[in-house]
Amino acid sequence: MSSWTDRLRFAFQPVVNLTTGGVAGLEILARPETGDILAEARRDPELDRRLAVSAVRAAVSRETLLPLYVNVFAGTLADLGGLAPVHDAVREAGRLPWEVTIDIGPPYTHVPRRALLDAVAVLRGQGFRICADGVGDGEIPLRLLTDLAPDLVKLDASLLARPAAIRAMRTLCEELGALLSVEGVETEGQCATALTAGAQLAQGELFAPPARLPAADVYVPPRSPGAVAVPRSGPSVREFVRPAALLPATASAGQVRALLTGSPDVSGVLLVDRAGVPVRSVHRSRFLLSMSGRYGHALYADRPAARLGDPPRTVGVDATAWEVLEVVAVGDRARTSDDVAVVDGHGRCVGVVRLADLVRALAETRVEEAAGLNPLTRLPGSDAITGEVDRWIADGRGFALSWLDVDHFKQVNDGAGFAAGDELIRAVGRALQRAASGSAGVGHIGGDDFLVLSVPEELEPLVSSVLDVPWSAGGYPVTLSLATVLCTPGSVTDHRQAAACLATLKKAAKALHGTSWVLGRAGAAGHEIRRGTERAPAPTG
Template sequence: MRSWSDSLRFAFQPVVNLTTGGIAALEILARPEAGDILAEARRDPERDSALAVLALRAAVRKEAMLPLHVNVFAGTLADLGGLTPLHDAVRQAGRLPWEVTVDVVPPYTHVPQQALLEAVGALREQGLRISADGVGDGDVPLRLLTDLAPDLVKLDASLLARRAAVKSMRTLCEEMGALLAVEGVETEGQCAAAQSAGAQLAQGQLFAPPARLPVADVYVPPVSPAPEAVRRSGPSVREFVRPAALLPDTASAGHVRALLTGSPDVSGVLLVDRDGTPVRSVHRSRFLLSMSGRYGHALYADRPAAKLGDPPRTVGVHATAWEVLDVVADGDRSRTSDDVAVVDGHGRCVGVVRLADLVRALSETRVEEAAGLNPLTRLPGSDSITDEVDRRIADGWTFTLSWLDVDHFKQVNDGAGFAAGDELIRSVAGMLQGAATGSMRVGHIGGDDFLVLADPEALDPMVTSVLDVPLSAGGLPVTLSLATVVCVPGSVADHREAAACLAPLKKAAKALDGASWVLGRAGSPGHEVRRGAGPSPGRWGYAAAEPGRG
């Protein structure tokens, strides 16, 4: 008698890393040749569980070494309280649990939420990873999504037409410590939209359609500049994570050699303990050189591979690309080409990063930044500051935006010469840079105008460092005007509204005599004069009755 599984076949669709262009994992998709097995699995938790086990075994038969994604209905998890058969199948296949991600698939309606959360907790205890599938096109409640705290959130490509929604989900994912993926990407425009909204992973026909055999290469359009959300302190290491080649720390050198010779794209192997913590790092070239030497195979083949490895270099999943470079730079120079292991909060390896990927991305970032620097002060222009303002608004920060300029600067140039004017501008820029601490950002938007983005508590020290310093040009004293707007969450929608709030404050500051500082709050009328007095005849010959001082 034919079994329901006899007509069942599986296809593999790559999950693509949008930064590196590499394959991060393979999703295993059921492709029944007869009957509606998926509909039956939705109604029958036992069948759905069996389907997940068959999917895993199909991948093992295809010798897929990449991390795997297996689909399971939310109702199945709530009903069965976990997937012990899947965990057993993972162990029998010789794969590590954290190499397998369970994609929790809608519907969620009528699924007991507490039972689902307990089942997900059981999966995590087994070491399996969790993905929330069908978000945006499914029925997952937002509160349940945050309670699930998945390692990955998969959005439907239809949401790409609503960029704000995707960016908001990216922000939520950052808070949960999750990655963001977009499914169903079919065009280069959708891919660009996914990148610009901050998605790190994607799937779809554009990259590679589902196929009976796992593909080795995918098409990825040129990578767009790093998303706004990660520019503040450099790209996140999560943008560059590649699948790691993992073997138990008890593996022999012969096992490592077999893996390396069968997988030419693997640059190294990490040996991990039973908890998934990296113990030794085996570099491809150094290892194969040792094995290929005279008597090398006879000496090492049956010995533990750990004897030919090095202590692993590791960084946490929340590290930036710059922090990874610090790890590489502080180590042995002969190991600069070694992969760096990325570990989660439990110390388990979630992948590796390669130095070449980081250098390429950071070089592109530096070129973009250099193109936007003011040639006189080498400070970034307005775009850099306004991008950061938008990011802080999206993240719900309270921040201050200040506009500073030199009083009567035209008269400085006319009376003391443009060289003295340039020197004055560089002095002001130097003071602002010297006062910048923590997350403060300083920009030179042209002429004698500067922007300062800061946290409220950093404002007073910055003002003291700048306004209390005597300045002169051509032997004549010079003063500065400063206008500040405080923006609390919800008070402004974007940097344009913040700038609009700042404009009247600048006008008020310029109407005061001497070094001045005016502070206002977005959405509130009026302002507070923190420095400066009523207008009087200016030092550069302006009458007090004349409007403005710039």
């Protein structure tokens, strides 16, 4: 009688990093030659667990060093309470659990929620990473998704026709600290949609089809200008993580040399302790140079590779690209090409980032920012400020949004000349920039209008630094009008609501005499006059 293993083969499909264009890992897919063993595994948790073990062993037989994605049904985890045999198979193969992501797939209907969450906690305790698979076309409740707090969320290909849903899921993933991936990408248009909507990873026929041999080279279409979502405070390091080449801290120089010579695309090796914490960093060029010198192999081959390594450079998984550059900048200049290890909250290595990837992405970010700057003041336009407003709202932060303009600016231009008018606008912009603290944003939204986002506590000194200045243009005195709306958490749903409140307040400020400031609160009627006086009514009769 034939075994189920006789009618089963495995294929590997790359999961692609859309930022770097590299392979982030390999999903192992069961490919039965006859029958529907996956349907059987859905009903039989023990069979599903044995499939997962076989998947790990199949990957090991292909000698791939890439991180692995192993599929398991949610019901299997809830019924079995964990995957001890899978953990054992990973360890027997010489791999580390944090190099393996467990893709938890539907169905979730009738799966005991508490049992599933307890099983996931066991997997996390063993070091496995967690992925919620098939989101968007399955029936996973949002409550369960947030309780799982996955490291990765994989969206079904059907959502590529609904980019708004991908953007919304990206926001949720940022709150959960997860990466976002889209499956089933088949065309360059779908790839562009996924990237623009905020997906960081993807897989599908466009990049590489499932194959019996793991593919390290994939096709990634070139990105068009503006195809990347605007980051909050610099791109997140999560977007640049590459698989790390890891060896135990006790590895010999000969073992490191064998890994490097067999994997020409590996730029360095991290030596980690039993908990997966990096202890030494071995740079490819420096290491091979030492080994290839006279007597180098005889001196070092059987000795610990740690002697030829350096202290690792590490950043947390929540760091930004700018923070990575700071880590590189303060170190030894001879190590600027070294990979930087990315570690999770337990200090375990989850991958590496390369300086070239960061520099390329930050350069693209700067180009995008420059394209949105006002040519007169070099301040960002309204899109940058309103986008930041929406992010503050999403984060549940209170804020003050202010609209400033020059009174009767056309008359200023007509009387003093456009050159004097331009210099006045530049001077007001510089004053706002100087007054704005690190948490405030200043935008020039056209003509003589400025938009300022700040925390309420910093509003008074910011206003004083601008309104207490005796402004003039070409010898003519000039007054300013300022309107501010205070928005407490939950008082507005997006920047449009805040702008609507602000428009009414601006009209009230412009109706006052002299330099004026009107303050209102979102959701409350009326306003407070902080500067300026009401104009006298026109005489009658």
